Amino acid sequence: MLYFMIEGTFYDPLPVEPDELQKLIKGHLTYLQKGFNEGWILFSGPKAHSGGGVILMKAESRKEVDDFLEEDPFQKAGIQEYHVVEFRFHDGQEGVKSWFS
Numbered sequence: 864m865l866y867f868m869i870e871g872t873f874y875d876p877l878p879v880e881p882d883e884l885q886k887l888i889k890g891h892l893t894y895l896q897k898g899f900n901e902g903w904i905l906f907s908g909p910k911a912h913s914g915g916g917v918i919l920m921k922a923e924s925r926k927e928v929d930d931f932l933e934e935d936p937f938q939k940a941g942i943q944e945y946h947v948v949e950f951r952f953h954d955g956q957e958g959v960k961s962w963f964s
Contacts (some may be wrong), residue, residue: 864921866963868947873914877942889935898931905962915943921962925949938948 877884898920899902907918911924922928928947937943 865924866921866950866952867919867925867931868912868948868950869918869920869928870948871918871937871943872913872942872946873937874941875914877914879940879942883940884942886938887936887942894935902962905959 865905877879877889893916895904895907899964903921905919905921907916909916920928920931922931927946932938932945932947954960955963
């Protein structure tokens with residue numbers, strides 16, 4: 864299994880109106896839920912001081928990650944770009960170690 868930290872950054876200026884953005888956020892959260900339900904997303908959340916967010920996920924390949932992100936409502940609407948970093952797990956708090964095994 865491979866592990867990935869994904870940083871999403873909204874384009875500036877955003878090419879959508881605020882009401883459309885709210886719909887896209889709901890769609891994005893619903894889309895991520897599949898990863899939580901199936902156990903391959905450990906966490907996600909918005910960045911504290913700018914548009915976009917962070918996702919930690921595992922996958923069999925980088926292509927699998929890219930395919931997942933390609934179907935994200937944010938990506939399809941052209942409002943966010945992604946920076947993907949593959950990493951190797953070394954150690955962590957007891958509560959998360961089992962996710963990495």
